[in-house]
Amino acid sequence: MSILSIQNISKSYGNIKALNGVSFEVPQGAIFGVLGPNGSGKTTLLSIIVDVLKADNGNFLWFDQPSSPATRRKIGTLLETPNFYHYLSAFNNLKITNSISGRGNVTEINVVLEKVKLLERKNSRFSTYSLGMKQRLAIAGALLGEPKVLVLDEPTNGLDPVGIAEIRELIKELSIAGHTIIMASHLLDEVEKVCTHVAILKKGTLLTTGAVDDVLVDNDIVEISASDNNALLNILQSYNGTEQVILENGLVQIQLAKGTARPEEINAFCFSKGITLNHLVIKKKRLEAKFFELTNN
Structure with a gap:
């Protein structure tokens, strides 16, 4: 009601x-x-x-x-x-x-x-x-x-x-x-x-x-990179659970639902596609960042 x-x-x-x-x-x-x-x-x-x-x-x-x-x-x-x-x-x-x-x-x-x-x-x-x-x-x-x-x-x-x-x-x-x-x-x-x-x-x-x-969903963000970030960007479009993939400041950022980021699975997926990662870091997307996105677009 x-x-x-x-x-x-x-x-x-x-x-x-x-x-x-x-x-x-x-x-x-x-x-x-x-x-x-x-x-x-x-x-x-x-x-x-x-x-x-x-x-x-x-x-x-x-x-x-x-x-x-x-x-x-x-x-x-x-x-x-x-x-x-x-x-x-x-x-x-x-x-x-x-x-x-x-x-x-x-x-x-x-x-x-x-x-x-x-x-x-x-x-x-x-x-x-x-x-x-x-x-x-x-x-x-x-x-x-x-x-x-x-x-x-x-x-x-x-x-x-x-x-x-x-x-x-x-x-x-x-x-x-x-x-x-x-x-x-x-x-x-x-x-x-x-x-x-x-x-x-x-x-x-x-x-x-x-x-x-x-x-105000608090998403997971995974930062990764490889020798060819453009190729990495392309293959991650098909990674299961991906909500957004962007190339920013020389790193590829994958946005996933809160609590779903699995670094070992991401690494294995990229390796199976012939790409070896040289950087992989999980970050938590702060609620302040989400609010900033909504109110500053």
Whole structure:
């Protein structure tokens, strides 16, 4: 079942095309990352699906229905930097959040503070919180009303490594508790470690979408060479499992599915074709390289 279906969404700001016909689906229970460099349209897209902005073209469905007050009550959002009163406690800040948003009730505040591991600090002033604690409090505010979905824009932005780790673990725990989470990020490492699914944007255009393990596949690369690299290049076109063969910097590179590179088999195959190798090295293709390929073509 799809929690969210986005269909051909476009949005422009004057001559700038922020989104260009973006379409994808978010499965129920997913931690779905909207990934892309700064300026790729991530925040604009999230703002549209929570009705902060209106799309120029296209539409979207929440729970197979058009957006409405009833569907919006099932969605908790965090699109901006946490904005709380510094001189008030966490509990009193969430009372104000509840009063303004109309989501949930005061009796839920202790529950959401427990979820984000701030219950013991509920009476502490906001000004005494670390950046990670402030972000967790903002997520607690989004959890008021027991939403089925959380929409988070760059939830680890500006945090130190400890704060980033805290938010990552919180997101995983909220997913296990039954929430579908949609989060924007420009950090590949964050998406790789947290998300189950991803959509990659570049300058408002959707490059690819799917399960993280499928989209950001970490291929094996084998570098080889011989006295005649052109002949080597030709015979490797028929090597079983080859996804790509190129000649680069005087070496032939074979790209294979992750975990399938067998150097002894490659060497034996080339020898059987009358070519003796003088160089053979296995390299792992980093996920960063895959992301770079997608966003820089």
